[in-house]
Amino acid sequence: MNELLRYFQRELPAINEFLDTEANQLNGLVKDVAKHIIGSGGKRIRPILTLLFARAQGYTGTDYHAIACSLELLHSATLLHDDFLDDAELRRGKAASHLVFGRTETILAGDALLALANEMGARYGKARLSWLLARGIMETAVGEIEEIEFSKNPSLDRDRYMEIIIGKTAKLIECACRCGAALAGATSEQEDAAGAFGLNLGIAFQLVDDALDYASPTSETGKPEGGDLKEGKVTLPLILLMEEDATLDRESLLRGLKEGSLSESECHTILTRVREGRFSEKTRDEAAAYVEKAKACLDGLAPGEPVVVLKQAADFVLTRTK
Amino acid sequence: MNELLRYFQRELPAINEFLDTEANQLNGLVKDVAKHIIGSGGKRIRPILTLLFARAQGYTGTDYHAIACSLELLHSATLLHDDFLDDAELRRGKAASHLVFGRTETILAGDALLALANEMGARYGKARLSWLLARGIMETAVGEIEEIEFSKNPSLDRDRYMEIIIGKTAKLIECACRCGAALAGATSEQEDAAGAFGLNLGIAFQLVDDALDYASPTSETGKPEGGDLKEGKVTLPLILLMEEDATLDRESLLRGLKEGSLSESECHTILTRVREGRFSEKTRDEAAAYVEKAKACLDGLAPGEPVVVLKQAADFVLTRTK
Numbered sequence: 001m002n003e004l005l006r007y008f009q010r011e012l013p014a015i016n017e018f019l020d021t022e023a024n025q026l027n028g029l030v031k032d033v034a035k036h037i038i039g040s041g042g043k044r045i046r047p048i049l050t051l052l053f054a055r056a057q058g059y060t061g062t063d064y065h066a067i068a069c070s071l072e073l074l075h076s077a078t079l080l081h082d083d084f085l086d087d088a089e090l091r092r093g094k095a096a097s098h099l100v101f102g103r104t105e106t107i108l109a110g111d112a113l114l115a116l117a118n119e120m121g122a123r124y125g126k127a128r129l130s131w132l133l134a135r136g137i138m139e140t141a142v143g144e145i146e147e148i149e150f151s152k153n154p155s156l157d158r159d160r161y162m163e164i165i166i167g168k169t170a171k172l173i174e175c176a177c178r179c180g181a182a183l184a185g186a187t188s189e190q191e192d193a194a195g196a197f198g199l200n201l202g203i204a205f206q207l208v209d210d211a212l213d214y215a216s217p218t219s220e221t222g223k224p225e226g227g228d229l230k231e232g233k234v235t236l237p238l239i240l241l242m243e244e245d246a247t248l249d250r251e252s253l254l255r256g257l258k259e260g261s262l263s264e265s266e267c268h269t270i271l272t273r274v275r276e277g278r279f280s281e282k283t284r285d286e287a288a289a290y291v292e293k294a295k296a297c298l299d300g301l302a303p304g305e306p307v308v309v310l311k312q313a314a315d316f317v318l319t320r321t322k
Numbered sequence: 323m324n325e326l327l328r329y330f331q332r333e334l335p336a337i338n339e340f341l342d343t344e345a346n347q348l349n350g351l352v353k354d355v356a357k358h359i360i361g362s363g364g365k366r367i368r369p370i371l372t373l374l375f376a377r378a379q380g381y382t383g384t385d386y387h388a389i390a391c392s393l394e395l396l397h398s399a400t401l402l403h404d405d406f407l408d409d410a411e412l413r414r415g416k417a418a419s420h421l422v423f424g425r426t427e428t429i430l431a432g433d434a435l436l437a438l439a440n441e442m443g444a445r446y447g448k449a450r451l452s453w454l455l456a457r458g459i460m461e462t463a464v465g466e467i468e469e470i471e472f473s474k475n476p477s478l479d480r481d482r483y484m485e486i487i488i489g490k491t492a493k494l495i496e497c498a499c500r501c502g503a504a505l506a507g508a509t510s511e512q513e514d515a516a517g518a519f520g521l522n523l524g525i526a527f528q529l530v531d532d533a534l535d536y537a538s539p540t541s542e543t544g545k546p547e548g549g550d551l552k553e554g555k556v557t558l559p560l561i562l563l564m565e566e567d568a569t570l571d572r573e574s575l576l577r578g579l580k581e582g583s584l585s586e587s588e589c590h591t592i593l594t595r596v597r598e599g600r601f602s603e604k605t606r607d608e609a610a611a612y613v614e615k616a617k618a619c620l621d622g623l624a625p626g627e628p629v630v631v632l633k634q635a636a637d638f639v640l641t642r643t644k
Contacts (some may be wrong), residue, residue: 025462029471081433104407107429108467111403114433115460120442122456127444130452134444138437142349143432156561296414 003305004312008048015047018065019072022120027113033101033109037076037274042090045205046071046176048313056298056306066120067129067183071136071176073117078140080110084268085148086231112240130180136175143167147233153198154234154257157244157248161234162203165210170202172174177201193297195309200294205317207287209234212322214271231292232257236286237279238270245273284318291318326634329372337369340387341394344442346436347642355423355431359398364415368393368498370635375502375516378620378628382557388442388506388528389451393441393458393498400462400494402432407470418559443501450504458497465489469555471496476556476579478564484525492524493600496521499523503564519594519632527639529609534644536593537602546595554579559601560592569594605642613640614641 021052056209082088083096084106089097098106121133147164157251177198180224181191213228214237228235234257242250253270256262262270274280279285289316335639345356369390376386404410405418406428412418436459443455469486482628499520503513535550536559550557556579564572575592580586584592596602614635 027467027471029467029474081429083598085429104470107403107407108463110405111432111436111463112460112467114436115456115463119456119460122449122453125453127447127449127452130456131447132451133446134437134441134452138434138441141433141437145349145351145434148348148430149425152351154380 003308004316007052007116007305007309008044011048011051012044015044015069015072018069020071021169022073022116022171026116029105030109030112031103031265033080033097034076034095034113035081036097036100037091037113038072040093040094044072044073045313046075046173046254049173049198049201049310050180050183051174051199052306052310053177054183055073055180056301056304057181057184057190057194058185058302060181063124064183066123066181067179068176070117070120070133071179073113073120074133074137074140075172075303077110077113077117080106080113080167082144084110084155114315122299123259124183126182129179132175132178132182134174134249139167139171139175142218143169150234151232152213152258154232154254156234156239156254158236158239158243161239164205165206166199169206169209170197173202173205174198181199190300193300197294197297197314200290200297201287201317204287204290204294204314206281207236207290208317208320211237211280211287212281212320213237214283217239221243226267229262229267229270232260232262234237237274239277240282241274241277248273288318325562325630325639329374329631330366330629333370333373333447335434336368336385336400336566337366337391337394340391342352344391344395348431348438352431352434355402355419355427356435358416358422359402359413359431359435360394362416364394364398364414366572367635368397371495371498371520371632372502372505373629374632374635375508375519376622377492377502378507378632379503379506379508379512379516381502385446386502386505389501389555390498392439392442392455393494393501395435395442396455396459396507397494399432399435399439400466400490402428402435402465406432418501420426430643433598446505451501453502454497454504458494461489461493461497465491465493465633472556473554474580476554476576478526478556478561478576480558483558483561487525487528488521491528492521493526495527496520504595512622513623519619519636520614522612522619523639524638526609526612526616526636529558529612530607530642533559533605534608534642535559537604538598542605548589551579551584551589551592554584556581558605559596562594562601562604563592563599566599566601570595610640613637 016264019038023031023038026034050068050071051064079091080097084098084103088096094209118133121129143164147168150164152161168280176193177194178191214226242248294314295311298307298310336359341360344358345353347420348356372390372393373386400576401413402419405413406425408421410418442453443451465486469490472482472486496517500513503516564570578588617633620629620632
């Protein structure tokens with residue numbers, strides 16, 4: 001992982017500085033919210049992926065920060081609205097923005113970051129970049145809506161779950177990779193390969209996130225253990241448990257998830273059985289298959305640093321513990 | 323006004339059908355919110371302006387609905403978030419969306435409509451259209467933020483007021499006019515003239531809106547009389563009153579607006595003095611000057627139906643009573 005680590009160390013300062021400069025130009029009412037969410041320890045996976053695919057496709061320029069960072073700002077915008085609508089208390093271990101700054105500031109900061117991200121992508125005067133961003137914004141909005149709809153009417157339907165994680169997470173990562181290729185003027189086949197890498201990596205990323213939710217203590221992820229279960233979210237570890245353990249009462253579980261009425265002891269039972277059945281690990285196994293699919297999408301690229309780093313990034317998605 | 327009326331009667335059915343078709347493709351959770359706001363009697367001024375400038379600049383095609391309607395959807399998206407953040411009860415005389423459908427559905431519908439509007443503009447594969455929309459979205463977001471900031475710390479500063487109405491209203495109308503010119507492949511000078519028309523018309527439009535707030539009974543505008551005053555919004559009729567009437571206690575008024583603590587009798591006094599001093603009519607007089615500026619921007623256009631209708635539209639902005 002040395003190359004990956006070095007790449008992040010080398011590129012992150014300029015990315016963070018760019019994000020900071022853009023956030024500082026926002027209006028006073030929303031600037032602090034934007035800086036709070038941007039500064040709250042995001043991994044910057046999306047901008048790094050944009051840069052890596054631009055480099056992998058032969059882009060040698062230095063004008064990549066606006067498009068790369070637009071993906072990070074889109075992601076930040078969705079977190080602001082999500083956390084408000086979920087009544088979330090924590091984001092990456094810190095108090096959620098709406099609790100620190102208020103609902104008006106948080107909703108408007110989400111709107112402003114989305115607008116800024118979109119505008120940053122449009123600066124290039126490249127219709128393809130604007131189209132990709134527009135699609136990415138639309139798909140992410142739809143993914144978020146479908147997730148909330150699913151939580152209002154949860155099921156143990158694995159296809160529905162996959163649709164939702166693709167919409168809420170994988171499509172934006174696909175978009176990040178496509179934008180890098182498009183910046184480099186890649187052919188549509190090359191851009192599609194970049195997109196397929198991103199889509200598969202994004203699915204793996206969310207699967208690992210959902211696995212971690214059942215596996216790690218708060219201190220590492222910044223989220224309470226079993227938080228998804230307590231929030232009524234159906235994710236793969238729970239679906240796997242229900243598929244394999246016929247002794248659990250599915251209807252009662254779904255009702256409890258829908259109504260938010262699962263007791264502490266019911267949650268404890270489920271968390272224990274997920275642990276005993278190793279369903280968090282089995283979710284990671286499914287993620288591993290998507291990581292392999294993602295890596296296969298890199299076959300057409302010329303060997304070099306970007307491909308080495310992209311492969312290590314794919315592996316890191318799988319091995320991360322927070 | 324016959325030509326204006328005929329133009330709207332001829333073009334609105336297809337515009338409304340397009341809006342309806344797009345809204346129907348949204349996810350179930352937000353579809354009804356979108357249809358509610360779209361169907362709540364908007365004047366469709368923005369799409370008609372886009373079409374008129376496209377035609378005025380020689381566009382003869384039929385593929386104008388996506389870009390024209392994108393402006394209407396952007397406007398609808400801002401109304402959804404605004405009404406929620408303002409705790410508004412009414413919109414165009416109907417119950418505000420968040421009261422009918424709930425906060426989650428309303429916020430997400432705003433996000434979805436914004437995303438959809440942006441995507442509709444990107445469908446053309448024209449970088450200029452995407453840039454104009456991106457700027458319009460950004461400026462409208464900033465305008466909304468500045469308006470809320472102003473309401474948290476109101477002043478009787480006329481320049482600040484003008485900045486705010488430009489940001490929250492005029493910039494999007496400018497954008498609508500520019501998009502029409504850009505669709506027609508206008509030169510940058512021609513697009514600038516279209517933009518100047520829209521900017522001046524947008525200022526006039528908002529001035530008349532603010533004048534109507536002090537002038538009409540609820541039944542015509544769908545808003546309570548003096549609603550802006552009761553909501554703590556500083557608009558031009560109030561600024562004019564304070565500029566001309568030295569007997570009123572400005573500091574106490576500003577404190578009352580800021581804290582939302584104006585009594586019924588204080589509001590009544592102000593409404594009466596605005597009426598007696600004809601400050602609503604004087605606000606309209608200022609609007610009339612902007613309408614004249616707008617009409618002057620049409621000088622470079624070839625004579626024909628679009629110019630006739632644009633002039634009548636400019637006059638209508640001034641004479642409307644709701």
